[in-house]
Amino acid sequence: ASTAAQLIFSAARNRIRTQEILALFAPVSRPIVERLVQTLLSKGFLVTESRKNRISPKQESPQDVFYWHFGQQTKPFLQSLNRTFLSIVGINFLSKHIAAALQNSGIKNFRVVDHPLLRQERLFSKNGSLKKTAWPQTLKNPLSYDTWMRRLKNSSPQCLVVTSDFGPSPVIREMNHLAHQYRLATLPVVLHNMIGLLGPFILPGETACYECLSLRQNSHQDHVSVVRAIENHSFHGQGIVGFHPLMVAILASQAVLELIKFHGNLLPPQS
Known part of the structure; x- marks a missing residue:
């Protein structure tokens, strides 16, 4: 042959x-x-x-070859992908890496949203303002949560990415309710106890939601009330949460790849 x-x-x-x-x-x-x-x-x-x-007469990049494997060409594929508006909720090390990875992948149609309870306090000064050195100049300034909510009521994004680098947060459940209210695809991305948690990818009316995941987790917990109480105060305990920068980079990169696969229809059809 x-x-x-x-x-x-x-x-x-x-x-x-x-x-x-x-x-x-x-x-x-x-x-x-x-x-x-x-x-x-x-x-x-x-x-x-x-x-x-x-x-194309030019030399192909590794990304060109990657999309070729799925029967796609880079430029039209990214043009199609950029029609989907992404909102990344939370200013933390995860959202920072996700935003940079999206940009490096040629995806520009996104904004980071500053939810107060998903802030990584190490990125903020004592007066509550984002440190100048904490956010890359190549990225747009984050939106305040109030501004984002006003825009949400008039023009919904197609997808939410909810981020926390100090464990599960009650904000994720709040975003889960918003996802169903506005019919938004939603992907939670959480770093918890040095373990990256990606998903579930919430598609209202089609897949299990975050509450479904919580109920299943509860069925396997010996002290549910204690575990959930700790999660409800995760924001205030972030000062004792440790992780390696590579953990953040790996989880953020995987999250972006999942977004590209989903919104670019690169996943094989399910029989």
């Missing part, structure tokens, strides 16, 4: 037609070779004369 493929590629470089390629092989082998040619065409290893102008 490899010899046949090499011969096909060599012939294709000389712009030989399919029938001429088949003529290079014994009659008994031609049906198999024809199927191989069609497979190479469908996978993009070969292109017809009519499609050659759609191939």
Whole structure:
């Protein structure tokens, strides 16, 4: 098969037609070779004369090759992806990395929202203002929560990303209710006890919600009231929460990849 493929590629470089390629092989082998040619065409290893102008002459980046594996081209794919407006709730190390990863991936249609109870206090000064050195200048300034809520009532984003780098927060349940009220896809991203928690990806009316997850967790807890009480005060306990920067980077990167897969329809269809 490899010899046949090499011969096909060599012939294709000389712009030989399919029938001429088949003529290079014994009659008994031609049906198999024809199927191989069609497979190479469908996978993009070969292109017809009519499609050659759609191939970019520039050197392909790893990202170009990544999208090619899913039958996509980078520029139109990102244009489509940027039609979805994302709101990242919380100013913390996770949201900072997620915003940077989105930007590095070519996604610009998003805003970070400052929810007071999802603030990582190390990024803020004593007077409550965001430190100048804490937020990259390449990113837009975060929206206040009140401003975001006013805009939400007039023009809803298509997706929420709720972030906390000091464990589960009651704000996530608040966002879960908003997700169902405004029919928003919602992805919680939480760093808890040095473990990254991603999801569940909440699709109102289609998938389990965050309350469903909490109920299932409760069924496996010996001291539910104690655990939930600790979570309800997680904001005030963030000073004793430790994690490695790589934990944040890995979790944030995985979250962005999940967003790209979901909103870009890169996931294989479920049978």
